[in-house]
Amino acid sequence: MNIAxxxxxxxxxxxxxxxxxxxxxxxxxxxxxxxxxxxxxxRLRDIFGDPLLVRDGAMMRATARAQSMREPLERAMGDIEAxxxxxxxxxPASSKRVFRLAxxxxxxxxxxxxxxxxxxxxxxxxxxxxxxxxxxxSCRLLLEEKADLxxxxxxxxxxxxxxEELYRDQLVCIVDAANPSLKNGKLTLQAFLDCPHVTxxxxxxxxxxxxxxxxxxxxxxxxVASVPHYLAIPSLISGTDLVAHSRRKLIDVFRSASNLVxxxxxxxxxxxxxxxxxxxxxxxxxxxxxxxxRDIVRRALAKGAGAHSKRSRKRx
Numbered sequence: 099m100n101i102a103x104x105x106x107x108x109x110x111x112x113x114x115x116x117x118x119x120x121x122x123x124x125x126x127x128x129x130x131x132x133x134x135x136x137x138x139x140x141r142l143r144d145i146f147g148d149p150l151l152v153r154d155g156a157m158m159r160a161t162a163r164a165q166s167m168r169e170p171l172e173r174a175m176g177d178i179e180a181x182x183x184x185x186x187x188x189x190p191a192s193s194k195r196v197f198r199l200a201x202x203x204x205x206x207x208x209x210x211x212x213x214x215x216x217x218x219x220x221x222x223x224x225x226x227x228x229x230x231x232x233x234x235x236s237c238r239l240l241l242e243e244k245a246d247l248x249x250x251x252x253x254x255x256x257x258x259x260x261x262e263e264l265y266r267d268q269l270v271c272i273v274d275a276a277n278p279s280l281k282n283g284k285l286t287l288q289a290f291l292d293c294p295h296v297t298x299x300x301x302x303x304x305x306x307x308x309x310x311x312x313x314x315x316x317x318x319x320x321x322v323a324s325v326p327h328y329l330a331i332p333s334l335i336s337g338t339d340l341v342a343h344s345r346r347k348l349i350d351v352f353r354s355a356s357n358l359v360x361x362x363x364x365x366x367x368x369x370x371x372x373x374x375x376x377x378x379x380x381x382x383x384x385x386x387x388x389x390x391x392r393d394i395v396r397r398a399l400a401k402g403a404g405a406h407s408k409r410s411r412k413r414x
Contacts, residue, residue: 111138176380190221
């Protein structure tokens with residue numbers, strides 16, 4: 099195959115065909131006739147020496163050869179689009195762009211205010227739309243191009259997405275200062291296990307699963323309440339004998355609740371850190387507006403992390 103003679107429009111057709119596995123849906127996606135897509139498919143079959151799509155009942159299915167081309171082609175198309183859009187100038191002071199962000203509920207409290215403040219100073223006409231959800235939902239929004247940037251902890255990223263570490267955080271325990279299990283400001287492992295617990299539902303939590311750690315040690319805890327996000331925990335702990343784990347940075351947001359005490363998770367080894375990242379689609383790699391947005395997020399959250407490290411770590 100000679101790339102010099104290849105019609106690059108065929109790559110657009112191939113990308114659509116592999117995404118939809120349908121001539122009619124590809125035609126809709128490309129805004130062309132079905133006949134044009136059928137003709138492109140015939141040419142592609144000749145070029146690759148493979149049928150690419152084969153009939154399977156009423157459906158069409160990609161061949162093994164076509165399936166192997168999906169991800170490389172998506173990355174290539176993303177890089178081409180990013181290269182073309184990178185030439186578009188972006189002026190924050192005059193732009194009326196709307197950026198779509200996705201993040202967890204907790205991050206709307208601990209990170210979003212700093213991000214919006216920096217955006218307002220540099221780009222007063224720029225708007226931000228925020229959708230909340232876990233890492234799987236956020237990545238799906240990126241892949242469907244329904245979000246410009248997603249923020250959070252991502253145990254596993256879909257192949258091809260770009261990412262950058264923003265900051266790290268630690269899991270900590272929080273208890274009411276009057277909890278009788280608290281001895282000299284500390285909580286032993288046995289006391290921790292004996293206490294009734296509040297936890298974040300695993301389906302909503304993108305971080306370290308504490309119960310997996312305890313299970314590996316042959317230990318269990320009694321969970322009396324499971325909540326959808328970390329924001330609900332401080333008010334449930336206050337004035338009770340309950341124990342919960344949360345994130346250090348998030349707990350610092352609730353530092354006005356002076357009756358809550360923060361202690362390390364009492365297990366006999368360091369609990370792994372939580373790594374917070376910003377993640378974007380490869381199509382946004384070189385776009386000036388997206389580069390500007392990622393820099394805003396980087397500076398906003400780095401500033402917050404620095405302030406966090408200087409705070410007292412004894413009480414909220």
